Amino acid sequence: xxxxxxxxxxxxxxxxxxxxxxxxxxxxxxxxxxxxxxxxxxxxxxxxxxxxxxxxxxxxxxxxxxxxxxxxxxxxxxxxxxxxxxxxxxxxxxxxxxxxxxxxxxxxxxxxxxxxxxxxxxxxxxxxxxxxxxxxxxxxxxxxxxxxxxxxxx
Amino acid sequence: xxxxxxxxxxxxxxxxxxxxxxxxxxxxxxxxxxxxxxxxxxxxxxxxxxxxxxxxxxxxxxxxxxxxxxxxxxxxxxxxxxxxxxxxxxxxxxxxxxxxxxxxxxxxxxxxxxxxxxxxxxxxxxxxxxx
Numbered sequence: 259x260x261x262x263x264x265x266x267x268x269x270x271x272x273x274x275x276x277x278x279x280x281x282x283x284x285x286x287x288x289x290x291x292x293x294x295x296x297x298x299x300x301x302x303x304x305x306x307x308x309x310x311x312x313x314x315x316x317x318x319x320x321x322x323x324x325x326x327x328x329x330x331x332x333x334x335x336x337x338x339x340x341x342x343x344x345x346x347x348x349x350x351x352x353x354x355x356x357x358x359x360x361x362x363x364x365x366x367x368x369x370x371x372x373x374x375x376x377x378x379x380x381x382x383x384x385x386x387x388x389x390x391x392x393x394x395x396x397x398x399x400x401x402x403x404x405x406x407x408x409x410x411x412x
Numbered sequence: 413x414x415x416x417x418x419x420x421x422x423x424x425x426x427x428x429x430x431x432x433x434x435x436x437x438x439x440x441x442x443x444x445x446x447x448x449x450x451x452x453x454x455x456x457x458x459x460x461x462x463x464x465x466x467x468x469x470x471x472x473x474x475x476x477x478x479x480x481x482x483x484x485x486x487x488x489x490x491x492x493x494x495x496x497x498x499x500x501x502x503x504x505x506x507x508x509x510x511x512x513x514x515x516x517x518x519x520x521x522x523x524x525x526x527x528x529x530x531x532x533x534x535x536x537x538x539x540x541x542x543x
Contacts, residue, residue, distance in 0.1 A: 269512070270445055270446075272508070273445070273446060273505050273508040273509055273512075274444070274445050274446065274505050275505075276503075276504035276505050276507065276508045277444070277446070277447055277503040277504045277505035277506075278503075278504075279504050280493070280494045280503070280504070281493060281494040282494055323504055326508075327504060327507055327508035327511055328511070330508045330509075330512065331508055331509075331511040331512035331515060332512070332515070334509070334512040334516075335425065335512050335513075335515060335516035337515065337516065337519060389421060389516060389519060389520065392417050392418060392420075392421045392520070392523075393519070393523060396523060396524060400524075
């Protein structure tokens with residue numbers, strides 16, 4: 259039960275934080291993205307943000323919105339949970355490398371985000387009170403490629 | 413009578429849709445978890461009740477309809493988020509929760525029922541093939 263609390267809690271964190279990524283200008287997100295250039299954490303990452311992301315900001319902002327909404331949605335219902343926990347780790351790393359050195363940031367916020375997703379991945383938390391737990395017996399008895407893949411991702 | 417785990421899952425997701433009304437009680441403009449206001453106060457509980465009834469009665473068509481309804485609302489919210497016309501009166505957080513309920517109910521509604529032994533009420537045995 260506590261694993262489900264962790265999973266749903268982390269899901270709501272992502273869901274809530276989709277709320278302030280507001281199209282069409284995504285002004286708040288642009289500010290945090292610019293932090294990666296103004297307060298660099300990792301030089302190659304800052305270069306990519308400056309020369310690839312910011313010139314195409316609207317596209318990347320929409321992708322961020324859709325990605326984080328999907329992480330929240332799939333973790334919330336516990337479907338393909340291990341896959342989405344890995345994606346959550348990746349997105350948490352991207353956020354960490356964007357804002358870690360910005361003023362007034364508490365670096366452990368981001369370390370804890372990563373650690374929470376590692377916990378969800380390691381425990382396959384979607385199998386407890388999640389759809390992975392309901393669907394894995396169906397996938398296990400199926401012969402198709404997709405069910406086999408979903409067994410791995412859950 | 414033991415209900416099918418997929419029906420239990422549909423019921424649980426429907427209850428989550430109804431219970432999400434609790435987010436409308438938040439008063440902070442910053443820490444509001446999920447934006448829940450306007451037409452969202454109707455969309456979430458009505459479709460949630462539809463899923464609950466479908467789960468309890470075992471009528472999968474109701475579960476599918478609820479999932480499709482949440483999906484349509486999610487697309488609408490995504491299209492109107494940040495615009496002057498916003499029928500559901502939500503934000504990206506509203507879209508994400510609608511998306512979760514849509515995916516969950518559609519997956520449960522269309523999942524095959526043969527050879528099923530899973531449960532929503534606890535962890536299942538870990539498969540050695542899944543690591």
